[in-house]
Amino acid sequence: SSLLETVSDYGKSTITGSYSLNLMLRPDLDVYVVGEKYDHVKAKKIAHRLLDLDYFDMLCFVDKTRRSHKGIRGYYLQPHKQIGVRDWKIDVWLTTKEFFKDNTHLFLKRIEESENPDEIRRKILQLKQTFREGSKYKKGIDGEKIYNAVLDNPNMETEELRKLLLQDTGGTG
Secondary structure, eight states, X not given: OOHHHHHTTTSEEEEETHHHHTOOOSSEEEEEEEESSOOHHHHHHHHHHHHHTTOOSEEEEEEEEEEEETTEEEEEEEEEEEETTEEEEEEEEEEEGGGOOOOHHXXXXXXXXXXXXXXXXXXXXXXXXXXXXXXXXXXXOOHHHHHHHHXXXXXXXXXXHHHHHHHHHTOOO
């Protein structure tokens, strides 16, 4: 797709999230591109270059530099590509150091240092599947909450973890 090369003018790119943790449940990649400052001109040029590649089927572009989304500010691009029967979505944040909060390496370290990394991953994937609603998770429950619940309580069974997550979010499902 030439995505990483295309966004490199903005800053240093990092692939984060479930792909890096070997915990992908759905075709969704997370990429952060960290620049020195917000640059609307560069962000628009990158969006145009992505369109000019004629690779992606759809591209969303949102300016979130003035109002944060889940604690992050920047330009949000979301290219989509149909591969076989799957619609791949890529979340690309063009942001600054101030708003780049990548916990992926911390989660990876905790998983790898756990007594049974395969069992931790199995529980996380089961919970991600349980709380999946279409292309999103149930309100109030996201990947990070699931990762923390499993890593903080490695001896709990999946059903106990499900109840704990629901309790923490006030859910009842």
